[in-house]
Amino acid sequence: MIEIKFFPKVGVFAENKDIARDIRINELIPPLERGESLTLNFENVTNATQSFIHALISDLIRKFGIEVLDRVFFKSCSENVQKIIKIVVDYMQE
Amino acid sequence: MVNPVFLDDMKIHLPNSAFLGNIDTFIRSFDSSAPTSLNITANDKWISVHPVVLSLIASLGLTIKPENIICQPLMAKSRHYFERMGLFRLLGISSGIQVVAHESAGRFIPLTQINNSGQLTNFITEMVPLLHLEPSQADPIKYIVSELVRNVFEHSGSKYGAILCAQYYAKSNSIRIGIADAGVGIKRTINQSWPAKTDLEAIKLALIPGITGTTRKEGGTEQNAGAGLFFIKSIAKVNRDFFMVYSGNAMYKLLKTESSKQVRLYANPDKDKHSENEGLPRWQGTVVGVDINLDHKSEFSALLDQIRKAYAEGVKERKRARYKEAKFI
Numbered sequence: 001m002i003e004i005k006f007f008p009k010v011g012v013f014a015e016n017k018d019i020a021r022d023i024r025i026n027e028l029i030p031p032l033e034r035g036e037s038l039t040l041n042f043e044n045v046t047n048a049t050q051s052f053i054h055a056l057i058s059d060l061i062r063k064f065g066i067e068v069l070d071r072v073f074f075k076s077c078s079e080n081v082q083k084i085i086k087i088v089v090d091y092m093q094e
Numbered sequence: 095m096v097n098p099v100f101l102d103d104m105k106i107h108l109p110n111s112a113f114l115g116n117i118d119t120f121i122r123s124f125d126s127s128a129p130t131s132l133n134i135t136a137n138d139k140w141i142s143v144h145p146v147v148l149s150l151i152a153s154l155g156l157t158i159k160p161e162n163i164i165c166q167p168l169m170a171k172s173r174h175y176f177e178r179m180g181l182f183r184l185l186g187i188s189s190g191i192q193v194v195a196h197e198s199a200g201r202f203i204p205l206t207q208i209n210n211s212g213q214l215t216n217f218i219t220e221m222v223p224l225l226h227l228e229p230s231q232a233d234p235i236k237y238i239v240s241e242l243v244r245n246v247f248e249h250s251g252s253k254y255g256a257i258l259c260a261q262y263y264a265k266s267n268s269i270r271i272g273i274a275d276a277g278v279g280i281k282r283t284i285n286q287s288w289p290a291k292t293d294l295e296a297i298k299l300a301l302i303p304g305i306t307g308t309t310r311k312e313g314g315t316e317q318n319a320g321a322g323l324f325f326i327k328s329i330a331k332v333n334r335d336f337f338m339v340y341s342g343n344a345m346y347k348l349l350k351t352e353s354s355k356q357v358r359l360y361a362n363p364d365k366d367k368h369s370e371n372e373g374l375p376r377w378q379g380t381v382v383g384v385d386i387n388l389d390h391k392s393e394f395s396a397l398l399d400q401i402r403k404a405y406a407e408g409v410k411e412r413k414r415a416r417y418k419e420a421k422f423i
Contacts, residue, residue: 013218015240018211021317047233047394049240050321059316080233083398087405091304091321092313094409 001037003075004028007044014048014081020055028056032064032071043076053081053088061092103131103164106151108176112143113270114336114347114383118371120147121340126375131162138169141176145259146272146338146383148176152184152205153257153274153379160186179259180204201225201262209255214243225262225269233394234329234386235260235269241322242273242382248318249307250277250379268335268387277379280341283307293342294372301327301339301346301363303405304412312409325401326384328359331366332397335385345371359400361408 004027010019031038040056042048060068074085105125112120120143132155155163163185168176173191176182182189184205203224208214218240222232239258246256258273281296286307290296299305304312306320314320323339327348330337334357337348349367351357360366 011215011219013236013240015218015236015244016211016215017244017317024316046229047236049237050319050325051241051244054314054319054321055317058313058319062313062316079395080398083395083402087398087402088319090402090406091319091409094312094406094413 001039002027002031003039003041005041005043007042010045010052012044012046014042014045014052017051017055020052024056024059028060028072029063032060032068037071037073039073039075041075042078042081045081046078047080048084050084050087053084057085057088058092061089066093103128103133103162104154104158105133105135106154108134108136108141108143108147108151108168110137110140110142112147114144114146114338114385117144117146117338117383118345118347118369121345121371121374124375126377129378130158132158132164134163134165136166136168136170136173139171141168141170141172144272144383145179145261145270146274146381148179148181148205148259149257149272149274150377150381152181152207152259153254153276153381155185156207156254156257157276163187165189178202178204179261180206184257203258203260205257205259207255207257208243208246211244211247214240214247217243221260225260227269230394231269231388234333234397235271237394238271238326238329238384238386239273241326245322246273246275246277246380249280249283250275252277252379266387267389268385270383270385272381272383274381275379279378280339280380292372293344294346294370297339297341297344297346298363303361303408312412321405323382324361324405326382327363327366328401328404329386329397330384331359332357332400333385333387333390335387336383337385338381338383340374340377340381341379343372343374343376345374347371357400359404361404361411 177191243256252275260271281293284296284307287310303321303324306318308315308318334351347369
């Protein structure tokens with residue numbers, strides 16, 4: 001299981017979509033293509049924008065199907081970050 | 095030195111008062127007919143304006159050579175405020191106003207031009223101490239600034255980036271924010287994927303969650319969901335505050351929700367209590383103004399619950415509208 005820690009990359013407020021895109025392309029998609037599982041660790045990230053989370057995970061759901069959520073785990077999310085992730089996961093399934 | 099006189103220049107008058115509640119009059123008075131020179135006049139007694147007015151003027155000024163900008167010497171007692179906010183610095187002209195070091199303008203973010211993603215990230219970190227915000231108060235403000243400025247980078251095509259400023263108002267205990275760009279405007283962006291006939295129609299489409307100019311696909315593209323403006327309108331609505339978008343010749347303004355009424359979020363901006371104006375002087379890019387009252391203690395996480403519900407309802411409504419029954423003849 002690969003773990004990606006966000007705090008060193010984005011600080012307490014995850015809003016930079018360019019960083020989200022780079023993480024998605026370079027660190028999330030390759031292991032998922034190899035069939036591996038991922039842990040996205042949001043420890044110390046207190047908030048995120050919907051745009052950041054969308055840029056991070058929407059394409060994973062589109063590329064690998066909603067079943068990708070059986071292989072991607074969200075760890076140590078604040079209440080706000082959890083809720084933003086749920087919003088994005090919701091509308092990607094509609 | 096004699097200032098040049100331009101007979102058919104753009105004209106902006108800084109009025110006695112222009113805040114989101116009464117900004118319509120200011121916008122209607124703005125003459126945008128000749129975009130090569132700018133003439134700024136002002137009320138002689140007192141000028142008190144929302145930061146969005148400053149962002150709009152600065153954004154406009156950046157598109158014009160400083161030698162083609164004429165600003166009448168400001169006489170109003172509040173003139174120092176405009177120097178403090180950096181209006182003349184950004185316009186590249188001298189105001190002749192001397193600011194004494196001990197004159198405080200309070201908690202404010204002066205006019206700032208942001209051109210790229212890295213600058214925005216740094217700016218968001220630095221702005222919180224300038225406004226003396228507690229973490230719980232800072233969350234919605236950081237959110238608004240990030241989403242609005244990124245909209246400018248991604249959709250406006252403006253070579254001048256985003257212009258923004260903000261001010262804390264002690265009397266109303268609120269932060270007022272204004273962000274402007276001199277880009278292509280919302281209609282041109284939305285029209286890449288949606289057939290909006292008018293500027294107002296385009297603004298309203300842009301306010302619907304899941305509608306973006308980058309695609310017609312539900313859920314957006316990998317980089318864009320089309321939900322930023324909806325989130326910001328929702329933050330303003332939950333706080334019972336004003337929010338306005340002005341682009342092209344139209345303006346949509348979310349009006350305050352009375353304290354006696356329960357707040358309900360809608361995906362469709364027509365369902366919100368609002369005013370709309372068409373036939374306004376043409377603004378080439380997009381201008382957004384928002385007020386955030388710090389008295390309202392509604393938690394950001396509770397707001398996210400409401401947004402999730404409204405977003406899901408909005409997507410379902412759109413699906414129902416597209417649903418077709420088989421026709422048996």
